Amino acid sequence: MVRSRSAPSIRWRYLNPAYYLKRPKQLALLFIVFVFVSFFVYDRHTILREHEEELSTLKEELERLQIELGELKQGDGVSVRKVSMSTKRLDVSKKDDVAIDPVEAERREKVKDAMIHAWSSYEKYAWGHDELQPQSKNGVDSFGGLGATLVDSLDTLYIMGLDEEFQRAKEWVTNSLDFNKNYDASVFETTIRVVGGLLSAYDLSGENVFLEKAKDIADRLLPAWDTPSGIPYNIINLAHGNAHNPGWTGGDSILADSGTEQLEFIALSQRTGNPKYQQKVENVILELNKTFPADGLLPIYLNPHRGTTSHSTITFGAMGDSFYEYLLKVWIQGNKTAEVKHYREMWETSMKGLLSLVRKTAPSSFTYISEKIGNSLIDKMDELACFAPGMIALGSSGYGPAESAKFLNLAEELAWTCYNFYQSTPTKLAGENYFFHSGQDMTVGTSWNILRPETVESLFYLWRLTGNKTYQEWGWNIFQAFEKNSRVEGGYVGLKDVNTGVKDNMMQSFFLAETLKYLYLLFSPPSVISLDEWVFNTEAHPLKIVPRLAPGQQKPNFRVRARKEGRFGGV
Ligand code: DMJ
Numbered sequence: 086m087v088r089s090r091s092a093p094s095i096r097w098r099y100l101n102p103a104y105y106l107k108r109p110k111q112l113a114l115l116f117i118v119f120v121f122v123s124f125f126v127y128d129r130h131t132i133l134r135e136h137e138e139e140l141s142t143l144k145e146e147l148e149r150l151q152i153e154l155g156e157l158k159q160g161d162g163v164s165v166r167k168v169s170m171s172t173k174r175l176d177v178s179k180k181d182d183v184a185i186d187p188v189e190a191e192r193r194e195k196v197k198d199a200m201i202h203a204w205s206s207y208e209k210y211a212w213g214h215d216e217l218q219p220q221s222k223n224g225v226d227s228f229g230g231l232g233a234t235l236v237d238s239l240d241t242l243y244i245m246g247l248d249e250e251f252q253r254a255k256e257w258v259t260n261s262l263d264f265n266k267n268y269d270a271s272v273f274e275t276t277i278r279v280v281g282g283l284l285s286a287y288d289l290s291g292e293n294v295f296l297e298k299a300k301d302i303a304d305r306l307l308p309a310w311d312t313p314s315g316i317p318y319n320i321i322n323l324a325h326g327n328a329h330n331p332g333w334t335g336g337d338s339i340l341a342d343s344g345t346e347q348l349e350f351i352a353l354s355q356r357t358g359n360p361k362y363q364q365k366v367e368n369v370i371l372e373l374n375k376t377f378p379a380d381g382l383l384p385i386y387l388n389p390h391r392g393t394t395s396h397s398t399i400t401f402g403a404m405g406d407s408f409y410e411y412l413l414k415v416w417i418q419g420n421k422t423a424e425v426k427h428y429r430e431m432w433e434t435s436m437k438g439l440l441s442l443v444r445k446t447a448p449s450s451f452t453y454i455s456e457k458i459g460n461s462l463i464d465k466m467d468e469l470a471c472f473a474p475g476m477i478a479l480g481s482s483g484y485g486p487a488e489s490a491k492f493l494n495l496a497e498e499l500a501w502t503c504y505n506f507y508q509s510t511p512t513k514l515a516g517e518n519y520f521f522h523s524g525q526d527m528t529v530g531t532s533w534n535i536l537r538p539e540t541v542e543s544l545f546y547l548w549r550l551t552g553n554k555t556y557q558e559w560g561w562n563i564f565q566a567f568e569k570n571s572r573v574e575g576g577y578v579g580l581k582d583v584n585t586g587v588k589d590n591m592m593q594s595f596f597l598a599e600t601l602k603y604l605y606l607l608f609s610p611p612s613v614i615s616l617d618e619w620v621f622n623t624e625a626h627p628l629k630i631v632p633r634l635a636p637g638q639q640k641p642n643f644r645v646r647a648r649k650e651g652r653f654g655g656v
Pocket of ligand 1: 623
């Protein structure tokens with residue numbers, strides 16, 4: 086009895102600290118055992134973690150090799166490497182931010198207020214619809230019911246730090262954005278607004294849903310490129326995939342509509358690792374390059390069967406504009422490498438052609454870009470062509486010093502003309518196009534204003550690239566004219582006539598995507614969406630510039646770096 090009771094009590098005494106206090110040898114032994122066990126456990130953990138890291142690197146490497154294998158099998162020569170955007174917010178403002186000038190800060194807040202007014206009106210009256218009609222306070226589905234304004238606004242909300250609004254928009258994209266629509270959509274408009282808007286939101290936020298949706302809609306657009314020449318049809322049914330061209334072009338494809346998908350589809354290939362998007366759109370440029378004229382100017386109609394141009398207008402305005410813009414921007418997106426050299430060469434050729442269209446008005450010597458049909462020049466310029474000063478300024482640094490200065494000077498002269506499109510009207514808002522008659526400088530042709538962004542876009546580039554604050558002043562004046570004429574209780578409207586100020590009933594989605602974004606950035610430090618790191622699509626959606634590798638080139642796996650707690654909108 087005694088023995089059976091005392092045995093456990095002897096064992097338990099080893100757990101009593103008092104036991105060791107009286108026995109230093111046992112205490113030392115216990116300490117050594119403790120150190121040894123701790124080291125053993127720590128060592129196991131470290132090995133496990135290292136193995137996990139190694140495993141994930143191997144998985145990434147495997148994924149990369151699978152993509153390369155796929156490319157080799159297809160034998161297409163197009164090299165794409167999947168880029169993973171982090172799920173963390175990207176820091177798009179560099180660390181060396183200069184303190185923001187108080188006047189700029191105040192103006193930026195005013196622009197942000199304008200965005201809040203436009204967005205909250207859209208939320209209130211047109212949620213989920215393509216566009217808001219502010220006077221009648223309802224939504225309309227002008228793009229097939231793809232939530233065009235919502236998708237077009239995502240990155241602007243993000244950049245401005247309107248986080249709650251961005252989250253609500255993201256919820257809608259996640260739960261309600263449905264592309265399975267029996268609707269004949271414009272390939273161009275859907276690409277620049279929807280694919281571009283989603284990819285930009287993905288690049289900024291790292292939220293996968295945006296990439297998934299971009300892939301979904303791009304896959305629906307892709308059959309449009311299945312033509313004998315590879316030049317796409319400009320309209321496609323989103324549910325059934327049958328494509329065609331509008332009747333009014335006589336069956337032709339439109340230049341801008343066919344050559345303004347490259348940035349978005351290349352970006353999509355880079356982010357998904359699937360080269361099919363990039364192949365289709367790059368092939369269009371290769372095709373056009375085969376017969377590219379010496380002046381680099383293409384008429385606005387292309388035959389998608391023969392791959393030839395049709396007799397039609399040459400213009401940097403409607404239907405021509407963004408073809409030239411994308412030649413330059415794909416070169417920038419491609420890190421100006423040998424693989425994209427032909428884009429820059431084509432763009433420089435087109436700039437020679439542009440110089441041949443440049444004329445000056447009398448008596449005030451405003452510089453403008455005329456249009457051309459056959460051998461005849463037309464003394465007309467669209468406000469749409471006012472993107473050109475920004476494009477020329479952006480491309481000027483790729484020339485040697487003398488050419489660079491010449492082109493920058495041209496960009497500044499053209500921007501002055503575009504600013505005067507605004508200043509010359511009673512409302513201080515520009516009309517849709519201008520004619521230049523000798524002795525009369527500029528005369529408004531089509532006199533509506535639909536909240537277009539091109540002039541403020543150019544002012545943004547010129548301010549970024551020259552540092553000249555005059556461009557901020559001009560942008561501020563234009564913004565004030567929008568506030569005065571276009572702001573109504575239910576949002577922002579265009580004007581039916583810039584002479585009388587009579588209002589229309591439409592808030593274009595590009596007002597939120599482009600006009601307000603460029604104005605906001607005009608009053609933000611240059612590090613917010615740095616032009617060294619981002620390239621804007623033609624709808625002002627910034628796409629992150631990531632490495633573009635030559636075929637067969639080996640490079641370690643890369644990732645777009647994310648800042649741990651990225652925040653940039655509130656700079
Ligand atoms: C936008 O949709 C794009 O900027 C396009 O390239 C031209 N037209 C509008 C804005 O005016």
